[in-house]
Amino acid sequence: NAGVIQTPRHKVTGKGQEATLWCEPISGHSAVFWYRQTIVQGLEFLTYFRNQAPIDDSGMPKERFSAQMPNQSHSTLKIQSTQPQDSAVYLCASSQTSNTGQLYFGEGSKLTVL
Amino acid sequence: QQQVRQSPQSLTVWEGETAILNCSYENSAFDYFPWYQQFPGEGPALLISILSVSDKKEDGRFTIFFNKREKKLSLHIADSQPGDSATYFCAASSSSGSWQLIFGSGTQLTVMP
Numbered sequence: 001n002a003g004v005i006q007t008p009r010h011k012v013t014g015k016g017q018e019a020t021l022w023c024e025p026i027s028g029h030s031a032v033f034w035y036r037q038t039i040v041q042g043l044e045f046l047t048y049f050r051n052q053a054p055i056d057d058s059g060m061p062k063e064r065f066s067a068q069m070p071n072q073s074h075s076t077l078k079i080q081s082t083q084p085q086d087s088a089v090y091l092c093a094s095s096q097t098s099n100t101g102q103l104y105f106g107e108g109s110k111l112t113v114l
Numbered sequence: 115q116q117q118v119r120q121s122p123q124s125l126t127v128w129e130g131e132t133a134i135l136n137c138s139y140e141n142s143a144f145d146y147f148p149w150y151q152q153f154p155g156e157g158p159a160l161l162i163s164i165l166s167v168s169d170k171k172e173d174g175r176f177t178i179f180f181n182k183r184e185k186k187l188s189l190h191i192a193d194s195q196p197g198d199s200a201t202y203f204c205a206a207s208s209s210s211g212s213w214q215l216i217f218g219s220g221t222q223l224t225v226m227p
Contacts, residue, residue: 004157033215043158043203043217056214091157102148103215105157 002026004106006092012112013082021077021109025094032075033103034067035091043091049075050097082113117141118206120218128226133191135221137204140185144206148215149178149189152201161202162189194225 005024013019025032034046047057049069060067064082069075079086089110093103119138127133137147145166150158164171164178164187171178175194180187191198204218 035217042219045214045216048214058214093157102160102163103158105150105159107155107157 004092004094004104006090006106006109008109009107010110010112012114014114015083016081019079019082019086019111019113021079021090021092021111023075023077023092023106024073025075025092026104027073029094029096029104030072031095031097032069033093033095034075034077035093035105037089037091037108038087046077046090079111082111084113087111087113117144117216118204118218120204120221122221123219124222124224126224126226127194129194129196131194133194133198133223133225135189135191135202135204135223136186137188137218138184138186139206141206141208141216142185143208143210144216145209146207147178147180147187148205149176150203150205150217152203152220158203191223194223196225196227199223199225 007022031050033048036044045059047060047067048055052069064080067077089108091105091108093105095103117140121136148163149161151161152158162173162176164180169180175192177190201220201222203220205215207215
């Protein structure tokens, strides 16, 4: 039973480049969440989808960040014109329904912006 | 504004002792409180959780004590083992909101053999 799969595990970009992170939720899970983790800010909520529809993106920086869920088997987080302060571990999680705190997290994608 | 606070930031105990991790929150609408355990290089994993209608939840060596009036909860890890060394996050969410999980800043636990 595969867990949440995130790719790539590590990504290094130059300042101003674009970064796209992928997430494959657990099969059958209807909710997908994106979090960002840094030493300073801890775990920050970014956005979530339920049945592929965007429900809450209140944590997403209004510029440069976007997330999509084109089908039930994957979601993407895209960061345009990356900045050094975007360096973080981006975590994707899924749950069977959104009305539960039982999130299953992937191992994360570590983004480093030089 | 930090809605979920954890203390201490780091904690060291000896093998066999009980580790106590503290958490407090501000939003009275929070009614679900999971604790997540995270090892280096991994994502957080759900350890144990409690609903606000309960004041205690046990699962093996792990126990949550919850005080709704004071908006405080604690995680007790009995008979701590070196394998319990990890970072522990308290989180909270509201069934009346978007079910967004708000995480505390974490407690890094080290269990010395």
